[in-house]
Amino acid sequence: MRDFLRNYLHSILIAGFGAWIFIAWRLAGMPDPGFSGRIIPAAWLLAGILNGRNSHIRWFAPVVFAFTAGAWLWMLHPGGWILTAAVAVAGLITWGISVPKGNSYGLIKAVLPVLLLSILTAEINGDEVRFAEQASTISGISSHRFSERNIRAGDISASEGHHTPMFPLIISPGLLAGDRGIRIIPVILALITVLILAKLTDPRIALVAALLYPGFGIFGLAMTGWMAAGLFALGVLLPEGRKWSVVRLLIALILVALKMRYIGVAAGILVAEYACMPARKRKWIIPMIWISTGALILIVDRYFLNGIIFWIRYGNVEALNLIWANIFHRPLDTVSHAAWSLVDPEAGLFFRAPWVLAAISGLFVFRRKQPAQFKRLFIPSILYWVFLIVWSGSSWHGLPAPAGRMFVPMLPLFAGGLAYVWKEKETRLLIIISIAVSALVVASPACRYNYADGTDSILSLLGVTGGFSMVRSNSIQLLTAVLLSTAMLIVLGKWKKYRLLSLVIIYVSTFLVGIYPDGYEAEDLSPEMVQGARLYPYVSDPVERYFWFNSRERMLELSEPGQSILLPDIQAGDTLSLLISGGGGILAIGGEMITVETPIIELPSVYQSIGRSSRTLPDWPENRLMEEFSMVIEIDQIESRAIRILHHSGPPVYLDRIDISRGSISQ
Amino acid sequence: MKVKDGSEVVLMLAGCSAWAAVNLFRGFTSASVPLIPLFVLLGLCVNSLLFPILFCCSLVGLISTALIPWVVLVSGLLACTAGRTMKIRVTGFISVAATLWLIPVSLSIPVVILAAALVFISNHRLRYSLLPAGFIVSAIFFGLPNSLITQPAVAGSTIAEGILTYSIPELNTLRPEVLLPAPCDGPWAVWVAIEAGGVRDSIPMLAIRLGEDMLVLPSGTDTLCFTMVPGDTLAITLLRDFRPFNHSVIHATAGGERL
Structure with a gap:
């Protein structure tokens, strides 16, 4: 008995904290005892069971006391109980990242409690319903709520949506378990991707990618992002050689079939493949063949098959007009969309995932130390981002689905960069803020979504109706945000001796976000x-x-x-x-x-x-x-x-x- | 975030500068004053495990003035409990004391007594058990520090083709009253559907007032109809105060038609 207590003391403490959350929630009379007041303690209990003999929980006491003080004082503000719940969730995310991962099982058990919270708190969104309807139609597996297909904004017709059929087909077996089963296969795919990312970088980095934004936004949800990231990372892990090039080509094709938007990643995989090939005579013929083949397929599809294969929302070859217009007729708008995609509070990358700033600063070291792998990650990711902006224009954000989901395919690149700055103190600081964001989203599920109306749900929760937003665009504000982001990157990358400047930049950014607009x-x-x-x-x-x-x-x-x-x-x-x-x-x-x-x-x-x-x-x-x-x-x-x-x-x-x-x- | 000796001053100054900027640009509010001891505390805790939580609290405090009492009190109590040095615990106590005038005196007494006791107890195990014990005693015997919101909420309304719809926030011990103003034109027939619960008895739970009339209801489901004219305001009020193990809540929906 004494040995058991000595070995499993920390597990007992963690499970005991779950029980304390349950009791304190009721003692304090905090709202939502039936849902949040149960699932958060349950997730801690699960963490206690999965913790094993791990004793790396130095962060545990501050979390317990902050939660207790928060529960005591929750009535001071309408958001008080949400912040209190967020403290408990943040502790759980920290547990996930800090628990040692010896093997695949260790990695998966570190993810499970937060994955459980993510799935339970994310309402099934419109895209998932659409996928489920398509899955039901394609596979013939009847599901109660999703058996009928309804037309939605952006669909070509009642029978033809704007999603390709591949992803619905893959997730369709989940429908055998009923409506909620639509997320079974995506959860498995997300877990596989985490394992691939761990192989590519480091288990802790893979967990950061999974449990923090942008990945967390759709972690375990029936959306394509995690599968795309997994395929992309898998392609990078494959060894060099001609037969593996064929596999990578296959991955590129699957990505396009998965979602037209991933054509940027697919093209990048091919470009990187070409860039990594040894120099030889007439090497240029290879890309010429690829481009000609692609163009021929598109032309045949559009003009002979009437667009039945690569049917996309705005037409096929016609869509090139849109790209042309975005590049040549409104270049300033396109550049501003690119900048907003990084700094917009509602859907931008840095606001919900500041750890990415540290990851970007790590890319320079990554490039120096592993040039081949860097090329394979960097080129597809950048092409994806450029294509996303140039193709989608002002709708690059893909709202109102979970904010930040558009950046999930870039996770392998960010994970690669983060691995080289993981030990830096500033990286920890940015990860702390990112943990807080994920925790807030679990504690207040409405924060997962935004509606591109200029009001970020997290800022609204904190009582801020900001004027800083892509929708209420103001070029001075955009320049300020870009300047601050650049300053942060410079401090993180080059001026490490002035590292405290990173704190000042965070404070200035926070203050600016909290300014109320006039009028x-x-x-x-x-x-x-x-x-x-x-x-x-x-x-x-x-x-x-x-x-x-x-x-x-x-x-x-x-x-x-x-x-x-x-x-x-x-x-x-x-x-x-x-x-x-x-x-x-x-x-x-x-x-x-x-x-x-x-x-x-x-x-x-x-x-x-x-x-x-x-x-x-x-x-x-x-x-x-x-x-x-x-x-x-x-x-x-x-x-x-x-x-x-x-x-x-x-x-x-x-x-x-x-x-x-x-x-x-x-x- | 480990930094060299002396660098904590930079952190304190950065925080205080941000505080000054907030007051310059948003207008001075005395509620923001407790942020200053919080930044001092943050500087002192820069090498400790408290730093992540205190840092996040300071960011929330900079963004939202209304949340300052919550973040500063939580940070202060956390520092008093888990602070390893007397310096940190005393600064934690100052943070708590600087915020107490924002909450009612009767309810702030347990908080301040506890914070003061925590400062002087050097046995960390005793300190660790005192905070949960203080919370339990306070919740059972004194109640919790109450809402700083004194104004009732106002329900949003929309009118579409003569149909009126109210969107009413959830009522609980934190926000106990909501007002439903009548549209500014014509008489309206208004219905209110109420679901009240989260209590363990059947004594009156809410009151509905319209002009001189008042109706008191126990927990359960009710639908009521009224006639409202411009200038009328329907008020729904939760009559229950905080009690441990009770989650008094009212969910209401309301709408109407032009008469």
């Missing part, structure tokens, strides 16, 4: 101010706004009697500025009537030829130009220090933003 964005107006008015479009799905040419922000629609906006804290002499659009609707602002009629914007000529038919802009709210209307508030327009904005008559009026500047006359 009111329509989507941020509080319920105290808005009565009855709806946001347009009526659903938050950003796919509805992908092809807007004006602004991609949601607007507040004033169209019916009873809808109103009440602006508080108004004084006579203040100037009220509204950014509004409409087709002749009349607004009553503090009793004064104004007619709102703004023109329809003109579609740039380059866009008119994109797609299978020519496009002109219809008279929809998003196609009307937003114009600023300003007025100085008179004393008789104010009621109880507030001014009311009403829809009076006529067509709806759409509001994007309200600014109030204080006047010189004060009452």
Whole structure:
């Protein structure tokens, strides 16, 4: 008995903490005892069982005390209980990363508790439903909820979605276990990928990739990212040689069949293969053959088979027009999309996964020490990113699916870079922040998703309605964020003797993210101010706004009697500025009537030829130009220090933003 | 994050500079003052295992003013409990003390007594058991430090083709009241569906008020109808205070039609 206690003391402590979480949750009366208050203790219990004789838990006591203090004080803020739960989850992630992994089983057991939390807290999302419907149709395995196929935004027709059939086919056996079984095969694929990454780098690095963003966003979910990352990493692990080149070519083809988006990785695998080939006469013929074959297949498919093989959302060869437009007709927009893809709070890489900054700084050492492997990882990853931006344009983020999922195929590269800076103190610092992000997402499952409306769910949870966002784009803010990221990379890479600068950069970034914007964005107006008015479009799905040419922000629609906006804290002499659009609707602002009629914007000529038919802009709210209307508030327009904005008559009026500047006359 | 001696001062100064920037750009608020001892604490703990949690707390405090009391108190109590040196524990106590004026005096007493006791107890095992014990005693005999939110929540509403829909946040001991204002135009027939639970008895749990009328209900499911005119406000109030092992909660949905 004494030996058992000595050997398994830490396991007992970990399981005991699970029991303490369960009791403390109830003692403190924290919300959600039935779900979060059960699954988090259960995950700790599982960790205790899987811990074995591991005694590397020096971090354990601070986690226990922080959780206890947090539970005691949870009522100080609406987010208090979520932060308390996040402390417990963060401890679990730390356990996963720190537990020694001797073999594959050790690696998998380190992942399991957090994987359990990830799967249980992630609602089945629209893409997973689509995959399940396709899987059910293709395999004939009937599943209760997913047996019927429904058309969605972006689908070509009711029977033809925008997903290729390969992934649904692979995951279809899971449906034998029922609706939730749709995630069985993806979980296995994700675990296999973790093992491959561990082989490629180091078990702890593989765990960081799995348990932190961007990988964590879809870890265990029925989405293609982890399978793509696994295939890509597998290709890198294969030895050199002609027969293995054929296997790599096969992997490239599978990636394209898995999802058209991975064509960048596939092309990169071929380019890297070419780059790693020994120099010989007429080596250039090989890529010529590849390119010609690819072009021939696309042409035959499009013009002779009517696009049945490589059928994609915007047409096939026609899609090249889009690439052409993104590169040559709006290069600045494309560059800004590339930058936002790194720093945007909603879907950008660095905000949810700051450890990637350390990984990028490690790539320089990686390149020096293992040039061949570096080439095989770097070229496909970069081509994937470039292709993603150039192909998808402003919809590079793929929201509203889990934020950050677009970067999952780049995980092998980041893991490779991280391996070389793992022991640096700054790397630990960035990993700590990344752990906190993953933990918050588990504690507050809504944080997994964003809707490209300019409001990040994690920042909203912390009470920040930021002005810093791709959707509410501001080039100065973008430059600031890029500058800070570059400064961080320089400090991490070259100026290690000034390493404390990294802390300063983190503090400055945090402070900037927390700055409140001036004025009111329509989507941020509080319920105290808005009565009855709806946001347009009526659903938050950003796919509805992908092809807007004006602004991609949601607007507040004033169209019916009873809808109103009440602006508080108004004084006579203040100037009220509204950014509004409409087709002749009349607004009553503090009793004064104004007619709102703004023109329809003109579609740039380059866009008119994109797609299978020519496009002109219809008279929809998003196609009307937003114009600023300003007025100085008179004393008789104010009621109880507030001014009311009403829809009076006529067509709806759409509001994007309200600014109030204080006047010189004060009452 | 191990740094050379003296470098902790850089960390403290960086934090204090960020604090100053926050107050310059967002406007000064006295609620942010406790962040200063937190940054000092962070500097002192730079080589300890407390650093990751304190660091994350400082970031949250910089982002959100409303969360400062929570993060500073948690950090302070953590430092008092797990701090190895007297210097760290005293600074932890100062952090706790600097925040206490933000929470009601009656409920802050257990916290401050515990923090003070933790500073002077050198036996770490005793310290480790004192924090959970303090939490248990406080929860059972004194209650928990209460919400800093004094204003009731206001339900959001939308009107589409004459149909009114309210979106009502969950009510619990933290946020016990929500107001449903009537639309500013015309009379409306409004229904409210209520699910109240999380308690272990059947005594009255919530009150619904409209003008002079008030209805008190026990836990369970109810649907009620009202007529509302511009200027009316329907209030749903949770009548239960905090009690251990109770998770009083009200989920309500409401809507209406123009009459």
